[in-house]
Amino acid sequence: MMAPSILSADFARLADEAAAVAGADWLHVDVMDAHFVPNLTIGLPVVKSLRKATDIPLDCHLMIDDPDRWATGYAEAGAHNVTVHVEAAHDPVALAKDLRAAGAKAGLSLKPGTPLEPYVDVLKHYDTLLVMSVEPGFGGQEFMDEVLDKVRTARRLVDTGHLRLVVEIDGGINEDTIARAAEAGVDCFVAGSAVYDAADPGAALERLRQQAAR
């Protein structure tokens, strides 16, 4: 699965930028609050408008403090998947239940330095695991290969039936790195700059998809 990130798109032309990647499985929407991460992007009003502007399921990645308070709003706004950070959530199990009750899939994200093992039981309540392969906050950073061990562990837990999750990776995915991530067991690839910095984002997306399938 491919999830282009609109963080690298032209924010004044979001409907067109979504249309440019019409073959995407999910459209990845990075919500940042300038507190959990040192950057400020978009929030609920934009997600509500985007929901009307595209049929691509929205994959909202909330890099915000206190997601327990804000995340269900994104589910109610029609996001397909709402991902919160385990480092920010106060009660991630209750939050997953709230998100599902509001009609969304629930995602849990781990920063590069956050281990997986302490959260295996929590992840039983989630539909998606988002492994960050850069420090969250900005597009265009370099892929951190060291997170692939975490992907392999997650893959094993899914393949042995201990968890039922989409394993998603986010950060530094491009034509040089996507094959390594695929080999480690990633199901869903987020790519921002590798898609939207290309002259033809739709073609770049399909090239990445092919590299992942090799």
Ligand code: DX5
């Ligand atoms: C970074 C965001 C990513 C970002 C990835 O904190 O979570 O989704 O858009 O951008 P690239 O693909 O350029 O690393």
Ligand code: ZN
């Ligand atoms: Zn993201």
